[in-house]
Amino acid sequence: MSSLAVVLAQAPQTTVINLAPGAGTPAADPNAPIPTPPVLWAALLPILVLGIGGLVLLTISSLLKKGAPRGFYTLYTVMVAGLSMAAAVPLWAKVNGWTKIAWWDFRDLWWQSLPTEAGPFSTLGQAIGVDGLSVFLILLICIAVILGSLLSDDFLLREGLEGPETYALLLFSACGGVIMAMADDLIVLFLGLETLSIAVYVLAASHLKRAQSQEAGLKYFVLGGFSSAFFLYGIAMLYGATGTTNLVAMKDFLSRSIPANNALLLIGFALLLVGFAFKVAAVPFHAWSPDVYDGAPTPSVAFMASGVKAAGFAGLVRVFVVAFGQYAADWQPIVYALAVLSLVVGSVLAIVQNNVKRTLAYSSVSHVGFILIAVEAATPAGIQAVLFYLASYTFMVVGSFGVVTLVGRVGDGRHSLDDYKGLGRTNPLLAAIFTVFLLAQAGVPFTAGFVAKFYAVIAAVDAGSTVLAVIAMISATIAAFLYLRIIVAMYMTDSDGRSASPVSRAERIRIPFATGLSLLLCVLTTVGVGLLPGPLTELSAKGTPSLVREPARTATDGGLTVGTTGTEAAPGQSQQQG
Amino acid sequence: MGNDVNIGYLTLSAILFGVGAIGLLVRRNALVMLMCIELMLNAVNLTFVTFGSMLNDITGQVVVFFVLVVAAAEVVVGLGIIVAVARRRPGATADDLRVLRG
Amino acid sequence: MGQYLPVFALLVLAVVFGVLSLLVSKVLAPRLPTRAKEAPYECGIIPGREPPERFPVRFYLVAMIFIVFDIEVIFFFPWAMVFERLGLFGLVAIAIFAAAVFESFVYLISNGALEWGPIKRQQRSALVSPARTAETTIRRVGLEGRPRAAEEAA
Numbered sequence: 001m002s003s004l005a006v007v008l009a010q011a012p013q014t015t016v017i018n019l020a021p022g023a024g025t026p027a028a029d030p031n032a033p034i035p036t037p038p039v040l041w042a043a044l045l046p047i048l049v050l051g052i053g054g055l056v057l058l059t060i061s062s063l064l065k066k067g068a069p070r071g072f073y074t075l076y077t078v079m080v081a082g083l084s085m086a087a088a089v090p091l092w093a094k095v096n097g098w099t100k101i102a103w104w105d106f107r108d109l110w111w112q113s114l115p116t117e118a119g120p121f122s123t124l125g126q127a128i129g130v131d132g133l134s135v136f137l138i139l140l141i142c143i144a145v146i147l148g149s150l151l152s153d154d155f156l157l158r159e160g161l162e163g164p165e166t167y168a169l170l171l172f173s174a175c176g177g178v179i180m181a182m183a184d185d186l187i188v189l190f191l192g193l194e195t196l197s198i199a200v201y202v203l204a205a206s207h208l209k210r211a212q213s214q215e216a217g218l219k220y221f222v223l224g225g226f227s228s229a230f231f232l233y234g235i236a237m238l239y240g241a242t243g244t245t246n247l248v249a250m251k252d253f254l255s256r257s258i259p260a261n262n263a264l265l266l267i268g269f270a271l272l273l274v275g276f277a278f279k280v281a282a283v284p285f286h287a288w289s290p291d292v293y294d295g296a297p298t299p300s301v302a303f304m305a306s307g308v309k310a311a312g313f314a315g316l317v318r319v320f321v322v323a324f325g326q327y328a329a330d331w332q333p334i335v336y337a338l339a340v341l342s343l344v345v346g347s348v349l350a351i352v353q354n355n356v357k358r359t360l361a362y363s364s365v366s367h368v369g370f371i372l373i374a375v376e377a378a379t380p381a382g383i384q385a386v387l388f389y390l391a392s393y394t395f396m397v398v399g400s401f402g403v404v405t406l407v408g409r410v411g412d413g414r415h416s417l418d419d420y421k422g423l424g425r426t427n428p429l430l431a432a433i434f435t436v437f438l439l440a441q442a443g444v445p446f447t448a449g450f451v452a453k454f455y456a457v458i459a460a461v462d463a464g465s466t467v468l469a470v471i472a473m474i475s476a477t478i479a480a481f482l483y484l485r486i487i488v489a490m491y492m493t494d495s496d497g498r499s500a501s502p503v504s505r506a507e508r509i510r511i512p513f514a515t516g517l518s519l520l521l522c523v524l525t526t527v528g529v530g531l532l533p534g535p536l537t538e539l540s541a542k543g544t545p546s547l548v549r550e551p552a553r554t555a556t557d558g559g560l561t562v563g564t565t566g567t568e569a570a571p572g573q574s575q576q577q578g
Numbered sequence: 579m580g581n582d583v584n585i586g587y588l589t590l591s592a593i594l595f596g597v598g599a600i601g602l603l604v605r606r607n608a609l610v611m612l613m614c615i616e617l618m619l620n621a622v623n624l625t626f627v628t629f630g631s632m633l634n635d636i637t638g639q640v641v642v643f644f645v646l647v648v649a650a651a652e653v654v655v656g657l658g659i660i661v662a663v664a665r666r667r668p669g670a671t672a673d674d675l676r677v678l679r680g
Numbered sequence: 681m682g683q684y685l686p687v688f689a690l691l692v693l694a695v696v697f698g699v700l701s702l703l704v705s706k707v708l709a710p711r712l713p714t715r716a717k718e719a720p721y722e723c724g725i726i727p728g729r730e731p732p733e734r735f736p737v738r739f740y741l742v743a744m745i746f747i748v749f750d751i752e753v754i755f756f757f758p759w760a761m762v763f764e765r766l767g768l769f770g771l772v773a774i775a776i777f778a779a780a781v782f783e784s785f786v787y788l789i790s791n792g793a794l795e796w797g798p799i800k801r802q803q804r805s806a807l808v809s810p811a812r813t814a815e816t817t818i819r820r821v822g823l824e825g826r827p828r829a830a831e832e833a834a
Contacts, residue, residue, distance in 0.1 A: 596695070
């Protein structure tokens with residue numbers, strides 16, 4: 001299903017443009033060829049690789065009679081995600097004006113087909129934008145897929161659920177996320193969001209042997225569909241107010257003229273924000289997240305908390321900070337409220353949970369609050385902080401859920417705090433790894449979490465939201481308690497007071513290779529970024545400034561882009577309100 | 579098309595959207611909730627078409643295609659999940675889904 | 681201010697309608713939840729008996745497959761209207777689209793979603809026979825997985 005949307009995502013512009021000349025007046029010559037937008041395939045490659053990769057995976061598994069050899073699907077998924085990242089690297093180089101990375105000269109490669117001048121650009125009639133933000137998030141989402149599929153490998157074997165479906169869904173979902181990150185058109189954004197979400201609904205319900213998993217899937221589906229409808233209604237309102245769904249055209253239109261109907265615009269903002277807040281689980285739209293995190297298979301939760309959130313924030317930043325930055329005064333108060341509520345409710349409710357997965361769900365709500373304070377700043381530094389936070393949070397949260405996957409044991413059901421008691425004695429390595437992630441999430445210095453929180457707070461202070469920064473720091477302190485609570489349970493208490501007795505075989509948890517690899521990567525990154533934040537800071541800074549620039553009109557602008565349609569429609573807009 | 583007619587359509591779609599939203603919150607049957615989501619999406623479709631006609635712009639009508647497809651995909655996935663739940667517990671309503679508590 | 685009026689009226693109408701219908705149903709409706717009211721369709725004939733518990737899931741599968749291919753067609757129609765004017769671009773676009781949809785078909789077939797005949801993979805154990813015997817009236821079905829029962833049957 002989601003595979004459809006992958007392909008469809010490219011189509012809206014063609015359809016729109018093709019039909020546009022016929023709008024209102026009959027076309028002059030009914031047989032004249034319809035101008036079609038040029039397609040920069042190189043720019044679409046990351047999307048195509050993920051989408052086609054998923055389709056090919058399903059085809060291979062359909063044609064194999066006896067099932068693939070063990071580990072094949074994981075290896076394949078990792079390779080596809082890696083290929084997608086590789087396809088994004090030349091885009092990154094183009095956006096930043098590089099001609100080569102280290103010794104590798106790009107100039108004689110296929111990306112010659114990209115526009116010659118360096119800097120961000122857009123294609124497919126401005127529907128797809130390539131800039132620092134989108135390329136950064138492509139890389140991030142692909143990393144989330146890689147880590148998530150590594151966790152899934154052993155998990156699926158343990159639970160007896162082997163099959164290509166989880167991996168295909170991961171790829172489709174990532175494809176939707178990448179579309180969201182690149183979308184310069186609200187309809188494309190919506191299609192990306194749905195591709196992402198629908199795949200994730202199924203992922204949440206994919207543990208066939210656990211009733212909770214299907215409940216989680218149903219809840220996620222119902223609330224997700226609800227929020228999608230709000231999101232779409234918001235798009236409709238913005239379309240009514242500006243006469244276009246294209247963000248570039250919308251920004252043009254808003255900077256040139258004051259829309260006749262400001263109320264439509266504001267309603268549109270509010271509805272879009274509701275949709276985004278649902279997807280990233282910001283309070284008061286977080287109700288689904290603890291249930292879904294609790295019920296869904298743990299490796300899928302790792303992807304939900306990292307990849308899905310990253311894509312959601314990509315859309316949020318692009319739509320609000322970039323396209324509607326001019327109207328910041330209108331949407332900032334809502335984001336402010338969402339941020340404060342998420343921070344406070346997330347950290348307070350996390351403390352009273354007795355289930356580690358639910359605790360982590362609420363803690364992720366409070367992390368969303370932190371990212372939102374950086375969004376609220378609506379400055380380049382804020383966007384940089386968002387990207388930095390998303391990147392470091394991806395590794396922290398995948399690592400945390402990786403440990404939870406292992407401790408959950410067969411059946412994926414042992415997630416209460418009691419199951420973590422004495423983990424420090426029975427499984428010292430696992431406990432140590434978990435401690436690293438928990439401390440990082442708490443924001444202890446020398447971990448990635450500290451630097452991320454630091455940047456977010458600095459961005460908020462620089463933008464003048466000192467109160468917000470103070471609330472964030474207070475809630476971080478409250479949240480630190482919940483992480484310490486888990487750590488204390490692991491080290492200080494023992495499940496039944498037999499601290500001296502030897503560790504039985506049943507208590508010892510074997511760390512399988514793929515999961516171990518994923519955990520290792522996460523630990524290294526979490527600590528590495530904490531000690532040396534420079535490279536990631538630089539990378540996220542590169543993701544930012546290019547974004548603030550308005551995506552360039554396509555060099556091959558045929559004069560029939562949606563933008564022109566929209567601006568032409570503007571007079572009709574004012575007249576309808578007479 | 580007259581302006582009043584358009585406002586009428588907008589109002590109708592707002593009402594349909596509201597009915598869908600309230601229905602989703604009030605009714606407890608999973609299938610009805612699915613229908614409510616459909617109702618909301620189709621209300622938005624009506625809004626898009628109306629705006630498209632007001633602006634004399636084809637985009638509003640083209641969007642409907644994509645929304646229809648998304649709605650169909652959602653129905654399929656939703657039905658799949660509902661069937662999976664129903665197989666485990668026939669006749670379950672949303673209130674019965676209480677292994678997980680929010 | 682006049683220009684906001686329609687939107688305002690729209691909002692008010694939507695809210696009033698929602699609240700009103702809720703209130704009316706609260707006030708007027710007798711609250712006697714019955715099975716019929718919980719049913720997806722609130723009107724029609726009340727089912728005289730419960731439908732069979734084990735409903736073949738393949739009906740749902742077929743319904744879902746139908747929706748997919750049904751929706752596929754709505755993209756073919758606009759394309760078919762202008763395919764000559766669109767030229768190669770449209771052909772490539774629709775081919776990509778059709779290929780993606782066709783792939784789901786391949787997946788469905790390989791998963792046996794469209795197998796309508798008797799289930800071929802069913803294996804009958806020698807121990808299990810639904811036929812009546814001279815010794816007992818109990819038919820010996822469903823003995824798999826029960827080691828004791830298997831011994832007794834032997």
